[in-house]
Amino acid sequence: MKIIKSCVGALTNFEVLDLLRSRGAGKDPTRVIASVSPSEFKVFDYLEQTAACNQxxxxxxxxxxxxxxxxxxxxxxxxxxxxxxxxxxxxxxxxxxxxxxxxxxxxxxxxxxxxxxxxxxxxxxxxxxxxxxxxx
Missing domain, CATH: 1.20.1250.40 (RNA Polymerase II, Rpb4 subunit)
Incomplete structure (x- = not known):
C-alpha cells in the first residue's frame, strides 16, 4: 500500500490493521525481522482483538x-x-x-x-x- 496524499482523512481501525499487515505485522514469533516498529506491533496486537480483525x-x-x-x-x-x-x-x-x-x-x-x-x-x-x- 502506498500513501499518495497524507492527511486526507481519518482511517478506520480496519485500514490501519490492513496497513500494518501489508508492512509485515503478524502473530509470527519472528517479529524482529519485520519492518514494523515495536509500537506498531502493539497497535497491531490491540487491533487484532477488536472488530477490525474480521472486517x-x-x-x-x-x-x-x-x-x-x-x-x-x-x-x-x-x-x-x-x-x-x-x-x-x-x-x-x-x-x-x-x-x-x-x-x-x-x-x-x-x-x-x-x-x-x-x-x-x-x-x-x-x-x-x-x-x-x-x-x-
Whole structure:
C-alpha cells in the first residue's frame, strides 16, 4: 500500500490493521525481522482483538453505502465501523441527535450493521463456548 496524499482523512481501525499487515505485522514469533516498529506491533496486537480483525474492504464499502440512507456523518460512520454496535443503546452513543435523525428506524439501522459487518471476535468466542456447553 502506498500513501499518495497524507492527511486526507481519518482511517478506520480496519485500514490501519490492513496497513500494518501489508508492512509485515503478524502473530509470527519472528517479529524482529519485520519492518514494523515495536509500537506498531502493539497497535497491531490491540487491533487484532477488536472488530477490525474480521472486517474486509468490501464490508466497509458496503457499510458506507448503507449508511447513506440514514444521512450519517463521516465521523459517525467511522465510529460505527470501529465499534460495530450491536444494540440501539450503542448506536445512541455514536449518532448525534439520534432520536431526531433516525427516529423509529433505529432497529433497522442496528440490523443493517449486524448484517454488513462481521461479528466482534469476543462474541464469536462466546458463541463457540455456548455451543461447546450445549454439546456436553
Amino acid at each position: 474486509t474492504r468490501d464490508a466497509i464499502t458496503k457499510l458506507v453505502d448503507e449508511c447513506k440512507k440514514y444521512d450519517l456523518a463521516k465521523a459517525e460512520i467511522l465510529n460505527i465501523a470501529n465499534i460495530r454496535p450491536s444494540s440501539a443503546v450503542e448506536v445512541f452513543t455514536i449518532i448525534e441527535e439520534c432520536d431526531a435523525r433516525v427516529e423509529d428506524r433505529i432497529d433497522e439501522l442496528v440490523e443493517t450493521f449486524m448484517q454488513v459487518l462481521p461479528p466482534h471476535p469476543s462474541s464469536q468466542a462466546e458463541s463457540m463456548g455456548e455451543i461447546a456447553e450445549d454439546n456436553s
